Amino acid sequence: MPHIDSYYAKTLVSSTSFPTLSNNIEADVCVVGGGLAGLTTARELLRHGKSVVLLEGQKIGWGASGRNGGFVSDGYAQGILNLEKKLGVDHAKALFDISREGTKYVRDNIEGFASKGQDPQYHWLNVVRHDDGENLKASIEKLANTYGADYTFWPTEKVREQLRSQRYFQGLEDRSAFHIHPLNYCVALADKIHTEGGQIFENSEARALHKHQTHWEVQTANGHVKAAKIVLCGSAYLSDLSPKLESAVLPVATYVVVTKKMKSKLADAITFKGCISDNRRAGDYYRLIEDSDRLLWGGRITTQKSEPNALAQLLKGDIEAIYPQLAGLEIEKSWSGLMGYCVHKMPLLREIEPGCWTATATGGHGLNTTAAIGIVAAEAVAEKSDRYKLFEPFKAQWGGGPIGRLATQFAYWGMQLQDKWDER
Ligand SMILES: Cc1cc2nc3c(=O)[nH]c(=O)nc-3n(C[C@H](O)[C@H](O)[C@H](O)COP(=O)(O)OP(=O)(O)OC[C@H]3O[C@@H](n4cnc5c(N)ncnc54)[C@H](O)[C@@H]3O)c2cc1C
Incomplete structure (x- = not known):
């Protein structure tokens, strides 16, 4: 499917496109989802020496990453002072520092290899x-x-x-x-991954995940990827692939x-x-x-x-x-x-099953957070650090299904009323 008809698609500076997966291939890691969470994770895994295949169901940046407001800033969808109340100041500070790393990552890229089509x-x-x-x-x-x-x-x-x-x-x-121009950034990141040896496939939706003793197999309409580890980064667009994840986001x-x-x-x-x-x-x-x-x-x-x-x-x-x-x-x-929001409004960065990781649910504060969790998820999957443990308190809790959605809608209406009241 092409990008949706947005200002960003109209002002996209690159016409790069990637093939559809049409055979059976292998890699150390298979990343599902070509938004900024998946792209950053893939790029960082390459930097850790892993071979990577990234599967995108539509086009790179087709989801929230190519449609958003383009604001990049420190922090998370959940306010840092709320995190401090829940976790204490040291833990909150460590999380805030990671979020800053995400902001810096995007800034360095936009001012470096990804500067085309940007006017930051x-x-x-x-x-x-x-x-x-x-x-x-x-x-x-x-x-x-x-x-x-x-x-x-x-x-x-x-x-x-x-x-x-x-x-x-x-x-x-x-x-x-x-x-920033978020879609131009997504595409620049994909081009970079491609030049650095990562394999990207578009129009290649992951339709099923099969767990084997030593590896995972990710199935698309026309091919399979065999990988020791997988990382799911489909956010709110993931459907019928991981019931546990989908019920939490x-x-x-x-x-x-x-x-x-x-x-x-x-x-x-x-x-x-x-x-x-x-x-x-x-x-x-x-x-x-x-x-x-x-x-x-x-x-x-x-x-x-x-x-x-x-x-x-x-x-x-x-x-x-x-x-x-x-x-x-x-x-x-x-x-x-x-x-994609979890009830705790923090990203999900964890191993949900042995060898199956997720880095997703960055809510409305994803431009720095996708970079932050991409960096940390790649470190975790490549076994280079245990910084992912800072995200352990934020579990894949059930979001309540349709009732949860309704409850969230009521909560938003309540918040809007509260806003109106404050303004009065
Ligand atoms: C309108 C809008 C405005 C926003 N404004 C801002 C802002 O100004 N600043 C900010 O920080 N954040 C903003 N956000 C939030 C931010 O865009 C997101 O948090 C972030 O882009 C999420 O990135 P992601 O990679 O996790 O998910 P996405 O970008 O949604 O990417 C998920 C990708 O996974 C693919 N996918 C799903 N399932 C499969 C499958 N089975 N197989 C293969 N591929 C699959 C989808 O096609 C999609 O491309 C905004 C969001 C929106 C929608």
Whole structure:
């Protein structure tokens, strides 16, 4: 299946494609899923001297990795202060440091071999939608002192100079963050794996996994891969392959639009060039692209997998509610994608059966986290470190099936109501 019709697919700089698996082959490790988790794991395994086959059911970057907002920043979908409460400060700090390694990994690649089709813009401004400066200052101080986070406080006047909206109050500027073209990054990573000797197959969905005494066999429609170890990285798109994994990973949808060109209009609304978001539980995230000529805007979350009919209109309304000066803007592209969440909102990085690993479920904070867990999963599979043990508390718990999905949807609605209440 080709990439979905998104702005990223339209501005993809490489036309690389990989063959379909059509025979029986062998490798040390078979990675299932060609999103950023699978790609990073595969690349790191090659660096540890392992032979690797990566199977992607559609196209490289076809899932969330090629459709997202492109914001790369430290941390996880679960907040670090919540992790600290659960695990203690030392464990939380070790996890935070790994997440930073993920951010640095992406940054080094984007500034190095993966620079084609990228125009990275640095820093992230996360604003509050109700007057809450004192709380924000306190958490910035805590995160800077305990975790070494490079955050600065912005008072309301400074925020509104760069984001001309009466909806916004104070802000937190994260100076380690930046934004990228995620699909170009996926493809650059795949090209790199290919040049470094990894074998990649597209349109090669893994349909069954067979465990043998000494190895695993991964079956596709037209071939098999025999490998001593396998790593499952299918996130919310995995289906009918690993019931244990699929019952633990809840698919959550979110939406993105890109406007038509409107440089002069945008200049009256937004001048901050980095990542922008608000701190609501299901808030907006957006950024200027193409030299501030267009706006890429993401928002809303739902556990319904289908895309709303009037998706473009829905997000157009969201944009105009924040920036009335942009009224009449036109949407050029709209699309949706699925994020994989576990109930603990942390990635799953573990051996779920002997020789069968998973590195997945990075939720809405996957761009640094897929890199982080890819690095650590490859170390674990290649038996180079035991850093994966830091992720042991986050198990593949049952997510509750359809009832869990419904409960999650209700939880989101509750959070949205709470957000509205805070703003009032
Ligand atoms: C719209 C949207 C906006 C987002 N914005 C951001 C953001 O700005 N910043 C951020 O940090 N995170 C963001 N995220 C989250 C981030 O994109 C994900 O966490 C991350 O990309 C997940 O990567 P992955 O490799 O685990 O999964 P995916 O990218 O979903 O990849 C899984 C791949 O596995 C393949 N697959 C599944 N089953 C099989 C099988 N049986 N055989 C072979 N292949 C299979 C799929 O086809 C798919 O390509 C966003 C997500 C979405 C959807």
